[in-house]
Amino acid sequence: MGEQVQIVPVKVAGDLRMGDLAAALAAGWRDFAACPAFGLFFSAIYVAAGLFLYFALFSWGQIGWLVPASAGFPLLAPFIAVGLYEVSRRREAGLPMSWGAVLGALRGRGDEQVLMMGGFVFVGFTFWIILAHGIFAIFLAESGLGSESLEIFRTGAGMMMLVVGGAVGALMALAFYSITVMSLPMLVDREVDFLTAIIVSLAAMRANGFVLVVWAVLMSVALFVSMLPMFLGMLIVLPVLGHATWHLYRRVVPLAA
DSSP: OOOOOOOOOOOOOOOOOHHHHHHHHHHHHHHHHHSHHHHHHHHHHHHHHHHHHHHHHHHTTOGGGHHHHHHHGGGGHHHHTHHHHHHHHHHHHTOOOOHHHHHHGGGTTTTSHHHHHHHHHHHHHHHHHHHHHHHHHHHHTTTTOOSSOGGGGGSHHHHHHHHHHHHHHHHHHHHHHHHHTTHHHHHHHSOOOHHHHHHHHHHHHHHSHHHHHHHHHHHHHHHHHHHTTTTTTHHHHHHHHHHHHHHHHHHHSOOOO
């Protein structure tokens, strides 16, 4: 008979405090300062993608889509941060740093679970773009205004579209944040399937809802502000937040005994 595998439930801490967020940010900055090349590499990919999106929409005369695209762009940030989680994990464990090991983290623990989660997140981003297109059509299709200018958002219909789209986008962002905030670090840390990691992430949200929502708001504001100067602020903000999220994960999901 084959060996039976006993599944041990993963316990999450339920006593997260606001001070833990400050501690995580401080630890995230230390990780970035110790290994800046990795952080700059991953954040540069994100910045390059953002700049490409901006100039593509501008050249296509679809600049009005910049707002929904920018709103949905942070949905992809957790996947970009996977390599940063590996850097923090290796520093924590005293393991040597190498590009091969860090880039290899994109495959998870060798079982492709991180890639499956990444595909899941990308589908969510695509779904948001489809929803944004539908909301645009509902509010502006009969106004005669196109998406070639940001002036559409100064109209009554445009402002109403921003309100409705913002509410829908916030709900989607919260759902994906709840699913990924602990699951992606866990897939880097342990040999588990992505469904188990999602369950743990949702359990962490239930146990520490207020503090983790505050963390989500802080990250959203920081990412949005860092996008304003042509995405360049993300070169620093994204890696620090990525490393900090690892330390927050470690606080909520301690090392396995």
